[in-house]
Amino acid sequence: MALVRRDGSPSTVREALAGGWRELALYLAAGVVYVAIGVAAPEFLFSWVVAAGYLLLLVVALPFVIRRFRP
Amino acid sequence: MSWAAHDLEPYVIQKELGKRVAFVPLLVGSYAPDLLSKWFVYGVTLAGFELKADNPAQFHRGWPGFGFTHSLTFGVLIGLLLYLVWRNKVVAYSFVIGHWAHALTDTGDTVGTMLFFPFTDHLFSLGAWAYAGQTGRYTDAGAYFSGLGFVWDGVFVVWGILSWRVLTRGYFRTTVMAADPFWGWAGRYLSESTLIALYRASFFYGIGRWTAWLIWAHLVRAFPLDLRWGGPRWVPRVYADELNSAPACRCPGCGSQTARLGFYGAVAVVAVAKGRSSSVREALRSAPRRGRRRWRKPRP
Numbered sequence: 146m147a148l149v150r151r152d153g154s155p156s157t158v159r160e161a162l163a164g165g166w167r168e169l170a171l172y173l174a175a176g177v178v179y180v181a182i183g184v185a186a187p188e189f190l191f192s193w194v195v196a197a198g199y200l201l202l203l204v205v206a207l208p209f210v211i212r213r214f215r216p
Numbered sequence: 217m218s219w220a221a222h223d224l225e226p227y228v229i230q231k232e233l234g235k236r237v238a239f240v241p242l243l244v245g246s247y248a249p250d251l252l253s254k255w256f257v258y259g260v261t262l263a264g265f266e267l268k269a270d271n272p273a274q275f276h277r278g279w280p281g282f283g284f285t286h287s288l289t290f291g292v293l294i295g296l297l298l299y300l301v302w303r304n305k306v307v308a309y310s311f312v313i314g315h316w317a318h319a320l321t322d323t324g325d326t327v328g329t330m331l332f333f334p335f336t337d338h339l340f341s342l343g344a345w346a347y348a349g350q351t352g353r354y355t356d357a358g359a360y361f362s363g364l365g366f367v368w369d370g371v372f373v374v375w376g377i378l379s380w381r382v383l384t385r386g387y388f389r390t391t392v393m394a395a396d397p398f399w400g401w402a403g404r405y406l407s408e409s410t411l412i413a414l415y416r417a418s419f420f421y422g423i424g425r426w427t428a429w430l431i432w433a434h435l436v437r438a439f440p441l442d443l444r445w446g447g448p449r450w451v452p453r454v455y456a457d458e459l460n461s462a463p464a465c466r467c468p469g470c471g472s473q474t475a476r477l478g479f480y481g482a483v484a485v486v487a488v489a490k491g492r493s494s495s496v497r498e499a500l501r502s503a504p505r506r507g508r509r510r511w512r513k514p515r516p
Contacts, residue, residue, distance in 0.1 A: 152234055152390055154384045168385075172420070175420070179424045179428070180424055180427050180431065187432055190424075190425045193418070196420065201413050201417075205407075205410050205413050
């Protein structure tokens with residue numbers, strides 16, 4: 146059975162998780178924090194730009210900074 | 217109005233149409249009807265002055281007002297403009313698909329949308345959940361997440377999660393980037409991880425805000441849940457027949473709730489029956505000739 150479908154996506158959830166569980170965990174953690182902030186301060190939930198900026202900060206910028214300064 | 221469906225619809229459409237659509241115009245189309253008008257519906261305060269529409273529902277969905285942005289014709293017009301600028305059919309019709317998804321989704325509330333403006337300013341409305349934009353965004357959020365609106369968004373949350381494959385890195389590389397020129401251009405300046413995060417941002421926003429508003433409305437603020445058609449009944453609602461020239465309109469869409477439900481029910485039954493009859497016709501056509509019984513008029 147092919148591991149990758151014609152559209153480029155993995156053929157099973159297991160295949161998808163094998164390659165990207167760390168990434169998924171990062172997004173889920175970002176999501177949980179986003180929901181928590183949103184419930185505490187709903188103003189945070191109104192803007193797409195704020196959400197996209199927040200996501201970029203948590204899943205791109207933060208890991209980059211950690212990798213860069215890790216001894 | 218919808219609070220998460222417009223964020224998630226593009227991913228569901230992307231899953232169904234694959235390389236035949238370009239994601240960014242699809243997403244922009246999905247946001248387009250509210251892009252210029254929503255802030256004025258809820259109001260903003262600038263330097264001590266409050267800017268807000270006198271009649272938010274009329275401004276948002278009606279004519280005179282910005283309601284024309286929710287018409288199917290407006291989507292086609294902007295799609296044509298995009299085609300003239302980019303000369304790319306996929307970009308143009310992806311925008312139209314996203315825009316139409318928004319306009320059709322918004323027919324679910326009690327105000328509805330002027331789908332066929334400028335040919336008619338009639339507001340097409342299913343009246344499933346209350347339009348309460350005039351009450352301000354917090355009450356509107358509480359009302360929306362206490363009625364059938366959040367259930368409708370929930371359909372897209374589940375459908376979006378079932379379409380998880382469109383969120384994978386491989387799908388993005390093979391399908392999304394191949395169909396949409398935006399990503400190739402943006403890829404010259406940004407890393408792949410950044411592009412993928414941007415691509416997933418609306419999905420993240422839709423699921424995140426749906427969950428957060430639901431928790432906020434029922435655990436933090438305790439808005440009463442009312443899943444009746446047209447609910448919640450505790451919020452002051454605006455109906456289609458209060459806008460435009462609707463009071464003079466006698467059609468079932470502008471009539472009572474029961475008549476409206478009956479009308480749409482009849483349309484659904486006819487649509488299903490028509491689908492069945494055409495499938496029966498197809499089956500008969502493809503059936504072997506021998507043994508097929510022909511109906512004959514009985515002799516008197």
